[in-house]
Amino acid sequence: MAEITRVAAIGVNHWHALYDAAYLLMLKNMPDVEIVALQDDDESRARERVEKLAIADPAKAPKVYTDYRRMLDETRPDFVLALGKPTDMAATAHHLLDRGLPFVMEKPMGYNADEVRGIADKARAVKGFATVSLPYRFQPQTVMAQQLINEGRLGTLSHIHIRQMRPTSARYATWGAPWMLDPKIANGGCLRNLGPHGLDVFMLLTGSDATVTGAQFSNRALAQPVEDYAAVMLRAANGGNGSNGSNGVTGIVEVSNLHPNMSGLAEFCVSGDKGLFHVSGSVAKLITADGEEPVKLVSKGQGSLLVLREAITRWREGRPPFTSVDDCYRVVRLIDWAYALGGGLGVVQA
Numbered sequence: 001m002a003e004i005t006r007v008a009a010i011g012v013n014h015w016h017a018l019y020d021a022a023y024l025l026m027l028k029n030m031p032d033v034e035i036v037a038l039q040d041d042d043e044s045r046a047r048e049r050v051e052k053l054a055i056a057d058p059a060k061a062p063k064v065y066t067d068y069r070r071m072l073d074e075t076r077p078d079f080v081l082a083l084g085k086p087t088d089m090a091a092t093a094h095h096l097l098d099r100g101l102p103f104v105m106e107k108p109m110g111y112n113a114d115e116v117r118g119i120a121d122k123a124r125a126v127k128g129f130a131t132v133s134l135p136y137r138f139q140p141q142t143v144m145a146q147q148l149i150n151e152g153r154l155g156t157l158s159h160i161h162i163r164q165m166r167p168t169s170a171r172y173a174t175w176g177a178p179w180m181l182d183p184k185i186a187n188g189g190c191l192r193n194l195g196p197h198g199l200d201v202f203m204l205l206t207g208s209d210a211t212v213t214g215a216q217f218s219n220r221a222l223a224q225p226v227e228d229y230a231a232v233m234l235r236a237a238n239g240g241n242g243s244n245g246s247n248g249v250t251g252i253v254e255v256s257n258l259h260p261n262m263s264g265l266a267e268f269c270v271s272g273d274k275g276l277f278h279v280s281g282s283v284a285k286l287i288t289a290d291g292e293e294p295v296k297l298v299s300k301g302q303g304s305l306l307v308l309r310e311a312i313t314r315w316r317e318g319r320p321p322f323t324s325v326d327d328c329y330r331v332v333r334l335i336d337w338a339y340a341l342g343g344g345l346g347v348v349q350a
Helices: 023-028 043-053 068-075 086-099 113-126 140-150 170-174 190-206 303-317 325-342
Strands: 005-010 033-039 063-065 079-082 103-106 130-133 157-167 210-218 229-236 250-259 265-272 276-280 283-288 291-294
Touching: 005 023, 005 068, 023 033, 023 043, 023 079, 023 303, 033 043, 033 068, 043 063, 063 068, 068 086, 079 086, 079 303, 086 103, 086 113, 086 130, 103 303, 113 325, 130 303, 130 325, 140 190, 140 265, 140 276, 140 283, 157 190, 190 210, 190 229, 190 250, 190 325, 210 325, 229 325
Parallel strands: 005 033, 005 079, 033 063, 079 103, 103 130, 157 250
Antiparallel strands: 157 265, 210 229, 229 250, 265 276, 276 283, 283 291
16 A cells, blocks of 8 residues: 655645645545645635535545644644745745755745745755745646757757736636735736746756846736736846857746636747747647648646655655755746846835
8 A cells, every 4th residue: 555645735825725736636636645734824714725625534624724833733744735925935934944844835935036045045954855836847848848959859949938828817816815916915926926937947948047138017908016917038047058158048938817718828939940849739849941740749647736746756755856946046036037127016126
C-alpha cells in the first residue's frame, strides 16, 4: 500500500483552492494523499471550502482552523499547501521554514521581490523544501519548445511571444477572493497574477535571467483599481540561446482579464532563424522554409496536479524542488521592474 501523505492547507480564501488550479480537488483525488485540515482567517470561508470538497465520509473531512499555527501544532501534517493573500505569504513561508515543514506555495509568494528574496535566502540557509506553483513549465507547448530548441530545429533564437487572456476579474469576488481587486492587498492586477507564467517560461526557454525593456498597463475596459491588461517587453540578460552579449533573445509577455466568457485564449510563439513554433489554443505547428507541419502536443495532465505530484514526490525522495523559490524571485523581480517602468496601476511601490 502506498505511503499516505497528510496535507494541510493554509489560506484557502484563495480562489485556486477550488477554482482554476483547484488544488484541493486535485489533492482529494490523489490516492496517496489525505487532506487533514484547512485554515483561513475567515472560518466561514474555510467551512465552505470543506463543504464543496464533498468528502464522502464525514469522519474524514478536513478539520477547520482560523489559526494556522494551531492547526500545524494539532494536526502535525507531513506537507503543506500554502495559499492566501500576497500580504500574508512571506510570513507564512518563513514560519513553515522555521518549523522545517515542506510546502508548495501559490505564486507570487510575497508582496514584492524583496519579500520573495528573503524566503529564498532562508530556504537555502535552512535547506528547507520550499517550492512554488508555476505550472506552465509542465504544459506541452513549453516541453515541445524546449525539445525543438535543444534539437536545433529553430536555429538561433530571435524572440518569444506569450499571450494569455483570462475571463473578467469579476470572477475573483464570485470565487471568494474579492481582495484580488484591492491594490493594497494584491499589489497589482493581471501582471502580478497571470504574468509569472509567461515570464518564467521565457527564462526557462532562454536559459537566462531577463531584463525588462518596456511595459504598459491599462484598466480602461473594466475600470478596476488594478490593471486588466499588461504587456512586458523582455531581453535575455546573458544573451540566451544562440546569441551574444547584448544581442539577446527578446520577448513579449502579454496578459489580460478581458476574455468575454469563462474560457480563455492562449497563444505561444518561439521564433528562430530556421523555424517558427506557433501554438494557438490546442493547435500547434512548426513552420520552416520547407513549409508547415502539425505538431502533436501531449498533455500529461492538469498543471496544478502535476505541480502537486512533482512536489510531494521530490520531497518524499529527498530531491530538491523542480521549481525553487529563487525561480519565483526572478519572476517577481521582473514584475516589480515592469510596474516601476510602466507606471503600473494600483501598485504599492517598495
